[in-house]
Structure formats: structure tokens, C-alpha cells
Amino acid sequence: MTSTTEQTGRSGINVARLLMSFGPLMFLAVLIIIFTVLKPSFIDPINLFNILRQISITGLIALGMTFVILTAGIDLSVGSLLAFCGMVAAVVAKGGAANTLSLSTSGTQGYGWFAALLAAVIVGALAGGMQGFAITRLKVPPFVVTLGGLTVFRGLTLTISNGGPISGFDASMRWFGTGLIGPVPVPAIIFAVAAILCHIVLRYTRYGRAVYAVGGNAEAARLSGLRVDRILISVYVIVGFFAGLAAFVLSARLNSSEAVAGIGYELTVISAVVIGGTSLFGGIGSVGGTVVGAALIGVLQNGLQFNNVSSYTQSIVIGLILILAVAFDRWLKSRVRR
């Protein structure tokens, strides 16, 4: 054991390490090449921006999920929380909870997009904080707490919306979902800025160091003086915040908050994080990986659609790719270990 690990410390490691950190990226590049060969218009900027817009919603949540999974946690409630925050945003934006199927914005007497955004992210962060509290203080495993959250938030959403959608926002709010800055969709810009911020936090701050440490070895972290419970609660606050932000962008894009929004998003989000190389056991992973993971799923979905593959078949392919991507990652790592 000692002798083998010692020797990997010296020679040959750099190539393998490099491959390891770029494994998902290589996978992504191969996919793009394949789709371009199949249909050259795939690589058109219009389509690429389209993909960016598509991945920005789950991508935003995946950024938060990266923090959670780095601490060896999980959050299954994000899809429901997204619907709940979206509904809160709609109520604030519209000034009431009356269902409407009309997308007309006349008669809106709400509090404006800023209040809606603020309400969504605050509610998301609070909901995350409550789940974090249950995980750390009540000592219920994250899987169970957030599984409970998954149904609770969906139920809350249906309750306040009475099951229906709330639609029709004013143009200033819709801009966050449908607007463009130059050729770039606004959601993609929000996602990019958020990703850069998250990367900086994880890579360059003491908080980021603490997150990795808590995920790597919680007991050692506690004995090194880190306030482990606070850090754990904070990551659920972060993922809740991002669920709220994603909810706002999604509602703005659809010009409607749906009670059934976000069903199954937790799986796409977790897939993106895991494909990006973040270990479900905690302590290993990066924001860059998550962005690549989210892009990989987006490219796959879009590329398959582009080639008229049915959405049924799409799910099969995406599921298999998830397994393959992780298997590939494992294989690379085992090569490094040898």
C-alpha cells in the first residue's frame, strides 16, 4: 500500500491527473464532434446559445448542489423547492395568488420583479436552512430530510396555487428569462456569473476550504476547530438560494409559475454534479466539473432532439451516459491509484 502510493507521488502522475480532471470535458468534446458530424448545423451559435439557455436552470441549482455533495450530502428537494419558490415569486409579482391561465400582463398590481426575485431566493434559502437544521440538529440523514422536503414543498406549492399556474408577468421580469444581451441569452449570463462566483468561493476562500474539509472527513474537521454543523447548514442554504434563483428565471422564461414545475429536476441536477466528477462521498469535486456536467447533459438532450430522437429514447441514453461517465471517471482514477 505505502510503497504503491509513494511511487505514484513521483512519476507518471501528471498525465493521468490531467486526464482525470479533463475526463468529462473530453467526453463533452467527443459528443459535440459526433453531433456536428451528424448534422453540421448543430454547431451554429444560435443552437449553442439555445443549449446554454436550456442548461441554465438546472445548471444554477447544480452549482448549489455541488456545495452539498462536496460535504457528502444530497438534496432531493430542489425540484419541489423550485416550484415553491416560483410560486412565491409569482404571488409577489402579481400581488395575489389568483390562478390565471391568461398570459396577459394587464391588471398586474404586484410588487415588481425585484421583490419577486428577493422573495424567491429568501424563501429558497430559508427552506434550505430549515432542512440543514434538521440534518445537523435532529441528526436525520440528508437523504431522508430532503426526501421529506420533496413532498412538503410540492404540497405547499399546490396549496398556495390551488393546483393551477399563475401566469402573466410584466416585461421587466420576463427579460430575465427571455432577454438577450448582444447574442447571449440572459439566463446563460446569470448562470455564467453564478458559476464564476461559486468557483471563486470554493477555490479561493476559507469557507471553500472548510467545505472540502467537512466533506473529506467530518470528524477531523471538528477536531481541527471547524464549526461543522454551521458549514453543513450553510450548504443547504446555498442550494436553496439557487433553487430560488432558478425558479425566478424559469418563471420569467415561461411567463408562468407552474405548480408542477421542476418535477425530476433533482435527478438532472445530481447527474450534472456527478458527471462533473464530484464524489458522492464528499471532499472531491469542483464547480468547473459541474458546469461541464450540466453542459454534457444539455448537449446530449439538444443533440438527440436535433436528430429527431424521441424523448423516450433520450431518457434511456442520458441514463446510460450518466453511468458511463462515472465509470470512465472511476477507471481513470483507478489507473492513477495503481
Added chain:
Amino acid sequence: MAEAAASSPPLLVVEGVTKHFSGVTALSDVSLEVWPGEILGLLGENGAGKSTLLKILSGVMPPSSGRIVFDGADYAPSSPQDAKRHGIVTIYQELSLIPTLAVAENIFIGRAPLGPLGLVSWRKMEDASRAIIARVGLAIDPSTPVSSLSVAEQQLVEIARALSLKSRLIIMDEPTSALTETEVQKLMSIMDRLRQDGVAIMFVTHRLEEASAICDRMTVLRDGRLAGHLDRDGQPIKIPKIIEKMVGRAASELYARPTQRDVAGAVRLSVRGLRTVRDPLAPHAIVLEGVDLDLKAGEILGVAGLVGSGRTELARAIFGADRIAAGTIALDGQPIAPASPADAIKLGIGLVPEDRKHQAIFAALGILNNFSIASLGRYSNGAGFMAERREREALAGYRKALSIRMASPEQAIEGLSGGNQQKVILARWLARDPKVLIVDEPTRGVDVGAKAEVHQILVQLAARGIAIMMISSELPEVLAVSDRIVTMRRGRITGEMPGVEATEEKLMELMALDRKQEATQ
């Protein structure tokens, strides 16, 4: 080794075995023999090649070259299962039992005896298990789940399983590292019984006293090569001889006793009437009781006690890791009540914990992050951003001062030897300039050579005025380093003496007083 055994052919012959890993030679031209009915000690520092040899013998990987003969035939196992089929079973430090299953199920895992309908016959399985576990001196019901057994008992179950597989060679990798003194004695007597039954045992250990007590012969490895064979010759193999073979220099340099001082420093840490309980809901399960202790600035206080004596719990209580039920702790005369390690650390207390792998090391992180984790505040600016340059400079300083042998600050800490890992953990605390440093088993899993270095570091730190409390179950270490020694037994302090007056016998007596009573419990 009995006369008859000597005339019979050896059970295992390893001839010129070499193993390369991508350019590095982990094992070079090693040869050894094991006869039936003998205990061969395999010794060597970490990285000497013991693990590699074990992996080859147990079928985990093949040698690059060389020849192995087992029971007269060429032996080249394709997998650990294959090795077992041949009759070689390896029992690792990390036991391979399934904790939720019963003892009998573990013994017969994958080959449960079947009844008439082709279903598992529990009766047959338990009867057979009963007979086998009796051979290893275990008196437990075979339907007991393994999780409710002590580590020592679990080890015996592993040995029982090996016996049930009709193993002729049992390789034991550090079997005693997690056992108490009494349990070690028991294991030794069982090893002796197996030897009389004609089973060959390869005993891999760091514990020289035990190796000396039980081994018929020893094979010592150094830097992947054969350093030599030692023979019992009617009396136990002398420890200094073993050390000399292991490190390649005379043993007198190791465990060299530094000049112990009667430290006249001010009392730094003062503990009075300390009591802790295992669980607040069960106030009678007392872990520590009436512990009084003074620790002076600049002294090394050795705390000697067996596993379970409360020595580690004392450290954890002072460090705020375990709750205190009664008693007071004062630092520099001021009463303190740390409710968490974070509190204790802020007050200037550091702890190098007993179980490095689970309590100190962040295996997924590099050396730099492992080093600075307890002092992120010192190496970051007001906005919370890491000041990586300062951090790296600090690590570079400790790398030099403590002579940490490492490739780069990014290197995975797991790639370091035990001694160098421990130095990184020491540096982690030194970066905080602690007033009090508690070190629990500071040289566990550390090579013989690096042990002396760690001791030297502790002595230097004390000379700088840090109050050091060193917990250890290795008496030579306690004697070598401590200015003053207290002994613990069953949660209480049982004695105190200056280091110069202490001897192993005196300490052992205080640590294990009325041992008979303890054994019958």
C-alpha cells in the same frame, strides 16, 4: 521450531522475488522460507516492502520476477480467493468480516452447509462454528452478530474462519495494533496453540516486544531488500538486534533518553475533579472520575495507560470534544469550559489525535490544505480569501524545521509515510502557536527511524515553552520523552513520578494494578 519440523521440507519458499511498479522497485530479490508449525516474524519499517510481499503472497498481485513454492508445487495465485484455495489466508488490520451477520455466517460465508431441501442448515452451520471457535479460545454463541464483538474477538473469528478453510499458512498483518495488553496475551497463546497444531504463521508487526516474545525466526526487510534473518536459538531474539537490522544502524541511537528536566515553569493547565460519562442519559457509565492533573509550561507530561484506561477520553474532555459531567479545567489560572474543539483551539489548546486516518487526515486533500485547516483565519484576509502565498511560506518553513519529506504542497497527504503525515499534523498545530499541545499516540504507525524524529520535535517544542501532554501505550516512548509521568487505569489517575525515576515495571504495575480482577469481569 521442533526438531521434526526442521527435517521436513519448508511449507513456503520465496526465491528471489522482485516487484516493480512503473519504474520503482518496491521489492528486490527477496527470499524467505516458512516451515510448518513455526511463527515467522516479518519485520521492517513502513515502505520496507512488507505490504508488497503480503500482496504477492495473498494473490492480490503477481511478482515481476522470482519464484514461489508452496507445499512443494509452484505457487502463483490468480486472486485472493485462489490463494485461500491453496491454503494461504491473510488476515488484514482492517478486518474483512461483515458486521451485521452472525459469527457462524461469517465463518461459512459463501459456503454455508445445506440441508435436505438445498436451504441453509443453520444447525449444521452453528455446530460446526462452535467447534471451530472453540479452537481459537472463543466462548461465544455462534449466532451472535459480529458487530457486538470486540476487535480482539473479531480477529479470533477471522482466525477461526481461516482454520475452517483448512489453511496451512496464516498471514497476520499487524494483528495486535488494536488490542489491549490482555487481549494480546490471549492472541499470543492462540498463535502458540496453532503452531503446535502444525499451522505456519507469518506475523507481520511493528511491535518488537511481541515479535521477540513469540517468533521462532524473523525475516527483516529494509528498503525493499532482505536485511537479514534472525533465529531464536533457544532464547527470544533480542530487540536491539532487530532494530539494528531494520534501520541499518545501532539501536542505541533510537529511544535515546534526552536529559529530563525538573521543569519549574508555571502551571499552564490545571484539571480538578474531572468526571465524564459515556452518555448523559446513563450517568453511571463513568469514563473519567476524579481526575486531578497539572501541566506546566515547557514540560512534557507522559500519560501512560492501557487502551480503555481513559487516557484518550481525558484528552478529548480537555479539548472540548467530549462533554464534562463534573470538575473544572483552568488555563493559566483562568477557568475554562470549552464546549467544542473550536472553543478549545481558540483558547490555545491543540490535539494530535490517536487515530490519524480517521480523526486527523483529510485523505482527499493535499498537504497544504491538511496543514492549514486549523488556522484558516491566520492565512486569510478580512474578506475571507485565502492568502495562499503566506500559507505556502508557512508550510515551507515547517517543512524545513520538521524535515517533512514531501514532493510538493499539492501532493496527496496519503502518499506520505506515517511519520511525515504525523509531522504535517504537528505543523497544523504549531501554526497556531498553541499554549498546550496534547499528542495522543504520536508515533503510532510511524517508522522506527521517524519515531526518534517525532520525539525530538516534541522535546524542542517543550523547550520553547509549550506545555505538552503525551499519551502513549508504548512505555519505552513514555520513558524516553517525558519529564514527568502519570499513569491511568479505569478512568482514574493511579500514580505520578518524575521521568528519571520511572521504569517500565513501575509504570506497568500502576497501569495494570489488580489485573486479575479486571480479567474476570
